[in-house]
Amino acid sequence: MAISEKQLQDILDQYPSKVQKNRRKHIFIKNGEIENQVIEANTRTIPGIITNRGCAYAGCKGVVLGPIKDMVHIVHGPIGCGYYAWNTRRNKAHSDDPTDNYINYCISTDMQESDIVFGGEKKLAKVIDEVMDIFKPKAITLSATCPVGLIGDDMGAVAKVAEEKYGVQVLSFSCEGYKGVSQSAGHHIANNILMEKVIGTSTEEKAPAKFPINLLGEYNIGGDGWEVERILEEIGYHVVSVMTGDGSYDDIKKAHTAELNLVQCHRSINYIAEMLEVKYGTPWLKVNFIGIQATCETLRNMALYFNDEELTKNTEAVIAKELSRIEPLIDQYKKICDGKKAFCFVGGSRGHHFQNLFAELGIETLLAGYEFAHRDDYEGRHVIPTIKTDADSKNIPHYMPEADEKRFRLKVSPERLEELKAIIPLSEYKGMRFDMAEGSIIVDDLNHFETEAFIKLLKPDIFTSGIKDKYVIQKMGIPSKQLHNYDYSGPYAGFNGAVQFAKDISMSFASPTWNFIAPPWKDQPLLEGKVTEEGVA
Numbered sequence: 001m002a003i004s005e006k007q008l009q010d011i012l013d014q015y016p017s018k019v020q021k022n023r024r025k026h027i028f029i030k031n032g033e034i035e036n037q038v039i040e041a042n043t044r045t046i047p048g049i050i051t052n053r054g055c056a057y058a059g060c061k062g063v064v065l066g067p068i069k070d071m072v073h074i075v076h077g078p079i080g081c082g083y084y085a086w087n088t089r090r091n092k093a094h095s096d097d098p099t100d101n102y103i104n105y106c107i108s109t110d111m112q113e114s115d116i117v118f119g120g121e122k123k124l125a126k127v128i129d130e131v132m133d134i135f136k137p138k139a140i141t142l143s144a145t146c147p148v149g150l151i152g153d154d155m156g157a158v159a160k161v162a163e164e165k166y167g168v169q170v171l172s173f174s175c176e177g178y179k180g181v182s183q184s185a186g187h188h189i190a191n192n193i194l195m196e197k198v199i200g201t202s203t204e205e206k207a208p209a210k211f212p213i214n215l216l217g218e219y220n221i222g223g224d225g226w227e228v229e230r231i232l233e234e235i236g237y238h239v240v241s242v243m244t245g246d247g248s249y250d251d252i253k254k255a256h257t258a259e260l261n262l263v264q265c266h267r268s269i270n271y272i273a274e275m276l277e278v279k280y281g282t283p284w285l286k287v288n289f290i291g292i293q294a295t296c297e298t299l300r301n302m303a304l305y306f307n308d309e310e311l312t313k314n315t316e317a318v319i320a321k322e323l324s325r326i327e328p329l330i331d332q333y334k335k336i337c338d339g340k341k342a343f344c345f346v347g348g349s350r351g352h353h354f355q356n357l358f359a360e361l362g363i364e365t366l367l368a369g370y371e372f373a374h375r376d377d378y379e380g381r382h383v384i385p386t387i388k389t390d391a392d393s394k395n396i397p398h399y400m401p402e403a404d405e406k407r408f409r410l411k412v413s414p415e416r417l418e419e420l421k422a423i424i425p426l427s428e429y430k431g432m433r434f435d436m437a438e439g440s441i442i443v444d445d446l447n448h449f450e451t452e453a454f455i456k457l458l459k460p461d462i463f464t465s466g467i468k469d470k471y472v473i474q475k476m477g478i479p480s481k482q483l484h485n486y487d488y489s490g491p492y493a494g495f496n497g498a499v500q501f502a503k504d505i506s507m508s509f510a511s512p513t514w515n516f517i518a519p520p521w522k523d524q525p526l527l528e529g530k531v532t533e534e535g536v537a
């Protein structure tokens with residue numbers, strides 16, 4: 001179901017002209033006849049607009065660092081920043097030694113007014129002392145929130161003193177919320193320091209088993225990472241590290257021993273993937289474990305990379321076994337899902353990844369987008385050289401290591417690498433637009449007004465999005481499934497995840513609840529109006 005440019009313009013016409021001009025650049029209707037459909041992305045949200053985005057601190061501490069279970073993550077700031085990031089993302093972690101798993105804790109310096117006036121460094125040092133006294137972790141991270149940067153606390157200096165005092169790594173992250181236009185800035189800040197100070201610090205030179213890989217950009221939401229690891233290990237891969245779902249500091253230190261890096265979430269971790277290639281010569285492969293066919297394709301691409309007869313055989317055997325097991329389970333749900341329409345708007349990767357799973361269930365994606373992704377996540381990596389660096393992106397330090405003299409080693413010959421690049425997505429991501437149907441809508445940083453306007457126009461059967469808009473959508477009589485934390489469910493990745501997702505959304509479709517909700521446009525007289533430069537007309 002395509003919409004016309006006129007229908008899109010009618011929605012935008014409801015904005016004041018300046019806002020309209022801005023938002024127009026963030027939305028397009030897919031048209032395959034146009035070679036470059038440029039979208040504006042990773043720029044500031046217009047002040048006052050209700051966005052779904054988070055902040056740089058959320059991207060650094062919440063997304064990338066938080067899931068590392070055996071480090072203690074201290075939030076330097078007022079208590080709210082810590083409290084509201086406490087266990088809401090459902091990045092699960094399990095440890096054989098429960099005393100070395102801090103995932104359930106929220107540790108904050110609880111800055112008060114007097115700390116803002118007189119400085120919070122002493123309090124931060126005291127919290128580190130307390131953490132060492134109570135937990136004795138092998139490493140600590142310190143994440144800055146907005147006021148820390150505004151008053152100029154020197155977290156790096158506090159970290160240095162603590163490192164000398166306790167002999168453990170204390171990493172300081174200047175990820176103040178305002179450091180970027182969204183959480184994307186925080187991903188980059190976290191990537192830089194993990195690469196500079198943690199990855200490669202193990203003395204291990206070789207992985208202990210064949211086919212060692214790192215799984216990057218997998219955060220084990222609702223157990224996704226566990227399902228992916230189950231499949232990979234059954235085939236015969238050795239997972240060196242996962243960054244960072246159910247992640248371990250000790251494992252991340254060994255990431256240089258992998259022969260291939262898998263990139264699930266391109267947005268949050270493509271920096272580390274690129275840096276590992278430059279420093280150690282390890283290529284990265286864009287993978288997708290969301291959706292049955294996507295999972296099969298990913299496994300086959302990995303087998304092509306390693307080019308080992310036994311591994312290829314195992315790959316096909318596991319795929320065949322899993323498919324015959326799950327097909328009867330999923331078929332019952334396909335009947336319920338078939339013919340439905342979806343909107344899929346998530347942070348930076350899932351807005352794309354889940355479209356495969358929808359398609360497999362017979363659901364068409366009419367509209368999709370990301371909260372904070374960059375142009376390459378929409379248009380493909382080939383646009384990276386053309387992306388302008390603006391004042392906001394200059395806030396984030398650029399870090400790129402050099403090749404490691406001792407450890408840099410080409411994992412496959414340059415000729416073979418070129419051959420492989422022609423058939424599998426090595427160092428490549430084609431972006432969301434490539435996979436979307438003609439006439440579908442692609443929106444960057446969708447806001448609440450547009451959410452309502454597009455729902456009224458296209459009336460989707462399901463809207464997968466986040467907590468900030470979930471209940472607005474449901475009050476319009478449309479089921480909404482959170483794809484950030486999967487509500488209370490999961491996993492949704494891999495084979496078992498596909499079945500779980502199909503079951504969950506089928507339950508939504510089958511629920512009679514929606515019949516009891518009259519969306520606002522059904523029983524309220526609509527007042528038509530227009531806001532112009534001069535006022536309300």
Ligand code: CFM
Pocket residue numbers: 059063089183217219221265266267268346347348349350351483484485
């Ligand atoms: Fe990557 Fe993520 Fe996502 Fe993301 Fe996030 Fe997330 Fe997300 Mo919420 S790392 S970009 S910053 S896949 S927390 S696990 S669901 S917005 S689409």
